[in-house]
Amino acid sequence: MNTPILAGRNLVREYATGGRRGPAFRAVDDVTLEVGASETLAVVGESGSGKSSTARLLARLDEPTSGTIELDGEDVTSAPPARLRTFRRTVQVVFQDPYSSLNPRHDVEKIITAPLRYQGLSPRKGGTQICKELMERVGLNPDHSTRYPHQFSGGQAQRIGIARALAVNPKVVICDEAVSALDVSVQAQVIDLLRDLQRDLGLSYVFIAHDLAVVRRLADRVAVMSGGRVVEQGSRDQVFDAPREEYTRALLAAVPRINPEWERRRREWTPPEGQD
Template sequence: MNVPILSGRQLVREFTPGGRRGTPFRAVDEVSLEVGESETLAVVGESGSGKSTTARLLARLDDPTSGTIELEGEDVTTAPPARLRNFRRTVQVVFQDPFSSLNPRHNVERIITAPLLYQRLGQRKDTARICKELLERVGLNPDHSTRYPHQFSGGQAQRIGIARALAVNPKVVICDEAVSALDVSVQAQVIDLLRDLQRDLGLSYVFIAHDLAVVRRLADRVAVMSGGRVVEQGTRDQIFDTPKEEYTRALLAAVPRINPEWERRRREWTARDGQD
């Protein structure tokens, strides 16, 4: 890999329960991650492993206690607002719950084009056209731009969130459990959409997940987190076929392989991969 598009070096994030007098708790403990051009880095681990906190640090939605965040080799850890504006143009986020991340008082056009106007990349007279183009790109009806979030299903709402992220032409999209709240069949559709967008737009993904079936389908590399630390990193095949750490082996062993729906999905995705 050449210079990564986005990287975190020795990231630490401490929280102090009960105010300043409490004992600091390290939710993220010296984590180093990087993602390259058109690559998908999956970050996996059980609940409380620190993966979502790491995602917030990489997205500059939270500040690290120590460590550095670099965008294309430039340190943006303490970037002033002007530089952060450029960072947010390059790095976008798709959140877990689309309904809590979409303003229920705004229609789809206003939701999708808000980042565009904030970044001063377009004019209001063009927002209707741009919104319809983005809706079509993510597989939604362009004529639904005047509807509101509650008028869509969970999968459709998540596609709106993806369209909003795409509005500023980012290079990196951080997906924080972006499909975990969706039904299995809808998950597959959204994963296919993410793969198509990566192929067409050259996007890089940091994909936070606990569903290893989804990770095996989408990831190029995998980082396994436990207790705020990265315990193992490697290519998808290395992690799934020859894991080195006991924690990783236990995580893989916990996948419900006897579940018929999981097995059906795994066979379907394996067959698709063979055709790609």
């Protein structure tokens, strides 16, 4: 890989427990991750493995106890406010629960254009026009820009979150369990949308997930986390087809599989005449 667009190096995040003098809980333990241009890095692991804590560090939503965050090779771990604002223009986040991440008191136009206001950007096109273009890009009806989050389905609300992330033309989008709260059919639609956006806009994704079926469909590379550490990292095919670590093999073994013989019979079965 050439210089990664976003990297976390030797990241550690500790949280105090049992009072000031109690032992610290290490949620992220010496984690190094890199994502290249137009690449999807998936970070997987069971609940409590540290993957979402790592995502918050990479997005600069939380401060590392130690380690560094680099953007285009530049250390931005201790960046001043002005540099951090530029960082947030480059790295955006799509959260797990679309409803809790969207302000229920704001209509869609105000939600989608919020990053522009935060960045102090005054685009040539008005906010309404930008909102409608972004809504159309993510598969929403632009005429619904005056509606509120509760008036949309879960999948539609997540598309609003994606449109908001795109408003400032980021290079990297961190998706923190962005499809896990959606029905399976809606998951597939949102994944297709993310792939189309990556193809059209050259986006890089850090994709946090526990659903390995989703990861296999979307990722270029995979990092497996357990106990706050990366225990295995490699290309998608390497991790899925020839995992080195026992923990990775256990994760893959837990993925539900359709019995091949049953699936063959289902495809070949023809309903009796007169039945659908």
